[in-house]
Amino acid sequence: MTNQDVVMPDIAAAAAMPGSSGRAPLFACRGAAAVSASSMLGGGGAAYQAAVVAHVAPVPSIRPCASWVVEAMRASSPTRPAAAAAAAVDVEYDAWTRKHPSALGSFEQVAAAASGKRVVVFLDYDGTLSPIVADPDMAFMSDEMRAAVRDVAEHFPAAIVTGRCVDKVQSFVGLPELYYAGSHGMDIKGPSSNEEEDTKILLQPAREFLPVINKAYKALMEKTKSTPGARVENNKFCLSVHFRCVDEKRWNPLAEQVKAVLRDYPELKLTQGRKVLEIRPSIMWDKGKAVEFLLKSLGFDDDRRDVLPVYIGDDRTDEDAFKVLRKRGQGLGILVSKCAKETDASYSLQDPAEVMEFLVRLVQWKLRRSSSAMRPRV
Incomplete structure (x- = not known):
């Protein structure tokens, strides 16, 4: 099956799964620190969307107290440790990497897990493919990283899964051959044949929330304008x-x-990301559900044992995807971090530079295997 072959799953069943719990706070840091589906199914879009919403049970809205929010903000923004504490932090990080070893240093283990399986690659964007920057509109990926991601998409089904608006991340990445899951998986689009062609909308499970999200956006803009630096x-x-x-x-x-x-908006809930507060619809949908949906769309159901999903991300929101892979009993979660964190990921990488090196090595491994398979036996 090629990257373009898509089989629509029973998303209603996937959407009914329980929501995931929040993650524990970060530890010390090392270093510097569905729109209608008629576009694909040929009709019945309204019924399809209704089925999705009906099966995604609302999460009880818990009004966040300010003290909890501030503690979460501090947890996602660790300060540089003092010199006396730096050694202890390094010891803690070294102990953590024994549980979550480098995906580069353990690449032979990764390759062994992938042997004989269809590898599917999922990538977060900010902090994974691009560095975290002060201005989110300037979070550009390098040309070298774009080339690495393009090579990955040429040899494996690949998707970007991000909290970003899907249109914005598509403009940053500029690769139409990828799947894109924006807004934490609430806006999923499939590949197109060229940059001018519109990508296919696969699923938008929170479409009915658009009016309230736009109202909340205007209210937040007005309310936070007195806070210098807030965006x-x-x-x-x-x-x-x-x-x-x-x-x-x-x-x-x-x-x-x-x-x-x-x-004023009980339909929305507050979650925390890396130096960002996220306001989302109160439905049981996240990056983990997006990964499940995309795997089913590609025909890789839970009972397929010949598939190895690989998810690389740096944020707390990526833990939902790591948890899904662990629950499936197959797949590799790779956390991008220089900090020791509680995580459901199996492996780690330190920064986008290591992510790029890992992607390059993954493609090289695939090419070697393909070359070996084509070589005539004597």
């Missing part, structure tokens, strides 16, 4: 309140502002 990003099916450029002394007032807005 609200509209990612279509979710909102991101970036506080990377906000003085830590202003975090508590910013949390109060976000809390005040959310009181």
Whole structure:
């Protein structure tokens, strides 16, 4: 089957799975620190969308207290350790990497796990393919990284799974041959044959929330404009309140502002990412559900044992995908981090540079195997 062959799954069953719990706080840091489916199914889109919404049970909305929000903000923004504590941090990180070894240093183990299986590659964007930057509109990937991702998509089914608006991340990546799951998997599109052709919308399970999300966006823009450095990003099916450029002394007032807005929108819930607060629809849908949907769309159901999903991400929101792979009993989660964190990932990489090296080695491994298979036996 090629990367373009798509079989639509029974998404209603997939959507009914329980939601995942939140992650524990970060430990010390090492170093510097469905729109209608008629476009694919030929009709019945309204019924399809209704089935998705009906089977995605609302999550009880818990109004976040400001103190919890601020603690979460601090947890995602570890400070550089003092010299006296740096050695202890390094010891902790070294112990952590024994549980979550480098995917580069353990590449032979990764290759052994992939042997004889169809590898499917899932990639987060910010902090994974591009560095984390102060201005989210400037989070560009390098030409070398783009070439590495292009090579991956040529040899494996591949998808970008991100909290970003799908249109924005498509413009950053610029590779039409990929699958894209934006807004934490709430806006999923399939590959197109060229950059000018529109990608196919596969699923938008939170489409009915668009009006309230737009209202909340305007309210957050107005409410947070008094906080220097705060930035609200509209990612279509979710909102991101970036506080990377906000003085830590202003975090508590910013949390109060976000809390005040959310009181008026009980349909939305607050989650935490890497130096960002995320406001999302209160449905049981996340990056893990997006991975399940894409695997089913590709015909790789849970009972297929000849498939190896590989998910690489750096954020707390990627833990939902790591958890899905662990639950399936197959697949490799790779956390991009220089910090020791509680994670369901099996392996680790330190930064986007190592991610690129890993992707290059994965393609080289595939080419060697293909060359060996084609070589005539004597």
